[in-house]
Amino acid sequence: ALLKFSCKGREPSCFGYPLSIFFIIINEFCERFSYYGMRAVLVLYFKYFLQWNDNLSTAIYHTFVALCYLTPILGALIADSWLGKFKTIVSLSIVYTIGQAVMSVSSINDLTDHNQDVALYMDFFQVDEGALSMTGLILIALGTGGIKPCVSAFGGDQFEDDQEKQRTRFFSIFYLSINAGSLLSTIITPILRAQECGIHSKQRCYPLAFGVPAALMAVSLAVFIIGSGMYKKVKPQGNIMIQVSKCIGFAIKNRFRHRSKEFPKREHWLDWASEKYDKRLIAQTKAVLKVLFLYIPLPMFWALFDQQGSRWTLQATTMDGNFGSIQIQPDQMQTVNPILIIIMVPVVDAVVYPLIKKCKINFTPLRKITVGMFLASLAFVAAALVQVQIDKTLPVFPAAGQAQIKVINLGTDGATVQFKSPLQSVNVMSMESTGYMTFDTSQLQSVNIISGNKNTTEVIMLPGGSRHTLAVKNAANIVAKWVSLLNSQDMFINNLPDTINITMGDTPFETLMSFSASNYNLFPGGRKDNIMAIINSIPCSVTSKTLGFGSAYTIVINGCTGNTLDVTYSEDISPNTVHMAWQIPQYFILTCAEVVFSVTGLEFSYSQAPSNMKAVLQAGWLLTVAVGNIIVLIVAGASKLSEQWAEYVLFAALLLAVxxxxxxxxxxxxxxDPNEIEAQFDEEEKKQVKKDEDVYEKQTEAVSRM
Known part of the structure; x- marks a missing residue:
């Protein structure tokens, strides 16, 4: 870097910019990588690691996002009224880093599963992974939200009054660093999550997916502190939001105090604060409230927009992510939004808006925001149409009073399986299986199995609401065994007389006795893995078939010929058939909505806010995001809709109405124009000062004559 030192006492600069801002930009890139990387895999962590259902996962996700956008108000108050921006950023970044580290530790289930001392310690203090995760998320929300209103403003403080051009470019670079961090993290952390890792057992690598963002946050904090000596640190001068709140509170109190008719009515209810507050503050507060009133409908937009990371990601888990040589994970689909943002922002500014202007259409900021809301509603209609197609391919699971049973014939002869009552009979050829059959558990009593000249009867007592697999084999006698009970599904069945050890990819399965089954394990969809079995100390292997996204298989080990493993596949759940590419249209429409809504909203807020009230409207804008996520919790909880497509339509209809x-x-x-209003007050103040000076001069002359 080229350094130069000016004679005016400025800080070191690089290409005309204060050197300190480069530390701030790197800090922001790392922090955004940390936040969006963690958030990208969060809903899948809830669903697959903590074993929460879709509704609870969605609720906790949106509660967390809401907290992230509520805490900026707290951060602004701390910075402006107490610690200043620098100390606030450092203090809350430490809290932020601790929160990310806690999230990483909470996802290491090997520690509690295999370390008795750690398990006893956590049991004694009644700590589990869920509670630890919630603690981490609260700390992260406090950290990321608290520093949000401080970092960009702190960067702006580094410039001199005559560096307006450089300051404008800084904010563009600052926004680019946010999108770069978001884009890279939403690509990388899902890849890390999909890896297999563990101290004692293989698992999805959530510790790494959360650990890398934690490390980036630590780097962010370190870089920011390293630049400490170069920063221009403005002392806290009090928070204007407190003054505005006091002014509003006094006006309301004063209005109700003087409700009698003897007090004349005032033009605006805020004018009741004129006894205590000056006219400039009252006029500025009126302008702010005028814009905040327009903000009231806006949270509904964010209620839809932020479901990219929850409902849309969960939707992607039921879709096929095979893009040829590339396998896209469900949480990686979120990268479509930042990619399209980088493309769409310059296209809209350079092409779309000029074309609209040439058509002589007055496309005002508020009209842009209206169009953005309409497009977001349209995006959810597109999501609903995709969901309808997905629902056609999803398996039908049993209701509470029902059970589903499939039969696998592991013998060399065909078998006839008769269920009573009601009477239902199926024929199963050797090494084949049936599909799942649905029975009422209250009527299902027994099953009779006939193979060759042998038969046996099994009494059935199965819980409802679950799937079961019955394995039958005609050897010396007919052997029948339930190898899959309750809601579990088996991955391997040992059809050999010997005990075997099986490893698939890097995932070891438990030792299997003869005619026994392993537990079901998760594997990334769309790939093949090597199946290794140790039979009588002899290794045998075979490459698995491609495991489809969302599928489940029971793999039967039949023998080993020339070190090649003989296996048979029974499909428990069919692979997803609706491709993830069908989500791209809904992402495209929602991104177009974001461009005309979010960017325009920030511009509108800035242009309509008095110079010393811009932070107030910024806080109000962030608050609409928080309220939007709270709306998701309320609507999703109150709607009680059983079909996901119907919930999408409900949100689309609500936003259209709003x-x-x-x-x-x-x-x-x-x-x-706030500048004109302030100029009028400046002119009035000048006139008042001139009037006071004239009075003072006249009084001075009168005294001198005496």
Whole structure:
């Protein structure tokens, strides 16, 4: 880097920019990588690691996001009223880093599964992975939200008054670093999650998926502290939000105190604060409240937008991610949004808006926001259409009073299996299996198995709401065994007289006795793995068939010929057939909505806010994101819709209704120029000062004459 030192006492600079801002940009890149990387895999961590259902996973995810956008108000108050921006960023970044580390530790189930001392310690203090995860998320929400309003403003503080051009470019680079961190993290952390790792047993690598963001957050903090000596640190000067709140509170209190008719009505209810607060603050507060009133419908947009990381990611888990040589994980589909953002922002600014202007259409900021809301509603209609197609391919699971049974014939002869009552009979050829058959558990009593000239009867007592697999084999006698009970599904069945050890890829299975079954294990979809079995100390192997996304298989080990393993596959759940590429249209529409809604909203808020009130409207804008995520919790909890496509349609309809309401509000909104209002007050103050000076001079002359 080229360094130069000016004669005006400025900090070291590089290409005309303060050197300190490069530390801030690197800090922001690492922090955004940390946040979005962790958030990308969060809902799948809830579902597959903590074993929560889709609704609970979605609820906790949106609660966390809401907290992340509520805490910026707390961060702004701490920075402006107490610690200042630098100390606030450092303090809350430490909290942030600890939170990320806690999330990484909470996902290491090997520690508690195999270390008795750790397990006893956690049991004594009643700590489990879920509680530890919630602690980590609360710390992260406090950290990321608390520093959010401070970092960009702290970067702006580094410039001199005559560096307006450099300051504008800094904010562009700053925004680019946010998107770069988001894009890279949402590509990398799902890859890390899909790896297999563990101290004692193989598992999805959530410790690494959370650990890398934790390390990046530590790097972010270290880089920021290293630049400490170069920063221009502005002392806290009090928070304008507190003054605005006090002004509003006093006006309301004063209005109700003087409700009698003897007090004349005032033009605006805020004018009741004029006894205590100056006219400038009251006028600025009026302008802010005018914009905040328009914000009331906006949370509904964020209620839909932030479901990319929850409902849309869960939707992707039921889809096929095979893109030829590339296998896309469900959480990686979130990268479509930042990729499209990088493409769409310049296209919209350079092509779309100029074309609209040439058509002589007055595309005002509020009209852009209205269009953005309509497009987001349309995106959820597209998501609903995709969901309808997915639902056609999903397996039908048994209700509470039902059980589903499939039969696998492991013998050399055909078998007839008769269920009573009601009477239902199926013929199963050697080494073949049936599909799942549904029975009412209250009526299912017994099963009779006939193979060759032998037969046996088994009494059936199965719990409802689950799937079961019955393995039958005609050897010296007919052997019948339930190898899959309750909601578990088996991966391997040992059809040999010998005890065997099986490893698939890097995942070892438990030792299998003769005619016994292993537990079911998860593997990344769309790939092949090597199956290794040790039979009488002799290794035998075979490459598995391609494991389809969302599928489940029972693999029967039949023997070994020339070190080649003989296996038979029984498909428990069919692979996903709807391709993830069908999600791209809904992501594209939602990204277009974000470009015209979010970017325009920030621009509108900035242009309509008085110079010293921009932070207030920024906090209000962030608050709409928090409220939007709370709406998801309320609507998803209250709707009680059993079909996911119907929930998508419900959200689309709600946003469309809110869009119409906002369009009416926008129609009656009158744009204002805060600079003109402030200039009027400046002119009045000058006149008042001139008047006071004239009075003082006259009084001085009068005294001198005496």
């Amino acid at each position: 869009c119409i309401i906002f369009a009416v509000m926008a129609y009656f909104y009158t744009y204002s």
